[in-house]
Amino acid sequence: MTETADGAAAAPTLAEVARLAKVSVASASRALNGIKTQPETLNQVLEAAERVGYVPNASARSLRSKRTGQIAFAMPDIGNPVYTSMMHAIQELARERESRLVLHSTGADAAEELAILRDLRRRFVDGLILVPINVTPQHVEELARAYAPVVVIGHIPATAGVDTVEADSRRGAGLGVKHLHAHGRRHIGFVNGPVKTTPGHARRLGYFDGLRAVNLKRDDRLVEAAEDFTLEAGRTATLRILARAHPDALLCANDLLAVGAMAALRSAGNEIPRDVAVVGMDNSDLTHITWPTLTSVDLGSAERARRAVELLFARIDDPERSPQRVHVAAELVVRASSAQRKVMT
Amino acid sequence: MTETADGAAAAPTLAEVARLAKVSVASASRALNGIKTQPETLNQVLEAAERVGYVPNASARSLRSKRTGQIAFAMPDIGNPVYTSMMHAIQELARERESRLVLHSTGADAAEELAILRDLRRRFVDGLILVPINVTPQHVEELARAYAPVVVIGHIPATAGVDTVEADSRRGAGLGVKHLHAHGRRHIGFVNGPVKTTPGHARRLGYFDGLRAVNLKRDDRLVEAAEDFTLEAGRTATLRILARAHPDALLCANDLLAVGAMAALRSAGNEIPRDVAVVGMDNSDLTHITWPTLTSVDLGSAERARRAVELLFARIDDPERSPQRVHVAAELVVRASSAQRKVMT
DNA sequence: TTGTAAGCGTTATCAC
């Protein structure tokens, strides 16, 4: 093993391995890639590779094979634990497939998302998992002509022609309302995120679905849209509701909003869940961290991420397969923040 | 722009651009890379590139130029918000430098960390920022011979010969103890992480420093090491303390442990901070999410990450510079979980 | 099975 001045080993090439094993580079390549080789030469190659500590050069390999061994994950906000859990799931499956994970945080900026789609032409990844926050016609267009396979986590028109994994967040929001009603709440408010976003839109519909299902009248004073899906936005949106109405329960469009809502409720002198029950959405790790622990609608974030990875690799392996739309069910996870108020008989 | 069957545009190469601009590939390359070119040919090239939507192939470029435009970040646990905030900071600075971020979660596994160091020989990144959880002699050895520049966030022997960014967590832990003492607490317990880890070791020393500084006697019944730096481990470790002692305050070696401690304290009937005050470390986003909000020692996680990126790029630009050791100061951020108990006069 | 050789798409080194 040759040494450079600073003690770092110089990277041996396949040619060196071949020379040491007294075979051609082609044979060396085949041997190392598990292509049928005479046991004897196989051993020689393996041994030589071992001796010099051979490791294939990623750039050279991908230039030739047109596979980078990398996939990308682009999501709106690293600070939101939902995306962290998706990232976690993706990273694990990617590792199993010997793929590296390239991370992009888009800051919920549509232009940024489009830039990433266009950047695929650099061919630095084999595919992309994208979580768009709101979808423009341009998205659809760029997706349709995307250079590498893309899987979208979220709702997107079928004309985009890409695989998608969707949560049933509309039904999920309905579950939250029904749960609160069943536990004796009759003035159920809704702290939404921006209505223009895909999840904001769907969850709003689900909230109204839920009200209808339990025969509660819609009261717009109980509904507020936060500026984004963050804690602070949830806090101020909740304060706006409290300034004009008296909810005995709040459904929040995600867990971060719910945490903000809890802070606002308490600062207004409410005890949770005695005075106001709170239900979040996403069932993220935050649910264990709040006090009381947070009831939340599980939208299967890790599951969606896993399905997305599977779809992505399937499409990488077979670009011709027809686009799939996978749905992941929503499920309510009850914790302390929505405890029973009075017994229903 | 030629179209393939499925509507995706075929990636145009530099040769095509050159042909359209009626210049050589060499000139085209120079023009696009901002190397001195006659204005006329420059325009022709730029125009041709624009017309076909030329984008350079990342693999080809890195194979030739030996720069990948990627850096890697390897940390123990995606689930810990400290690392999320580091990731966030790194991603932003990397983007400014037009570098992509490759993510590795090591699961606090030393073997995994070593594997990543060796993997650098694949040359898929220009450098690595590593957060090791505990450092073996093998780490030092592998770091010394690492193929690409590595910056370590954490403490590591100088013989490793790499740039490091260190938090002053020993002093930070001391700050926590002094704060609690100043607010009237006299039975200050310590929920540590594993003592074998670098942070676990340093924070333990800092805790004892703090006790000495305020003339409190060391009481080992008040000290417990959790199995790892997680919420659940913090909860059970705290329960062990409560089974044998009556602390009126707990310093916790990170925020996740503190959240676990709060849960344990409450399940044992304690009110926070009235009965027991709690101080965490890291000053992560969790501090805003707990109730009451969590006093925490800020160890400058984002700042450390930024410094690490700067060091990394500086070394990539000049591999010969001598290794730097950067220190980031600790600072206490007081919130509700450690409110004044009695007035000291 | 194995070796020869042709690229993959760039950038860098030359002469001109």
Added chain:
DNA sequence: GTGATAACGCTTACAA
């Protein structure tokens, strides 16, 4: 300044 041309390190036809 520009144009041939030689790498970069690897995979993969194609021949042998």
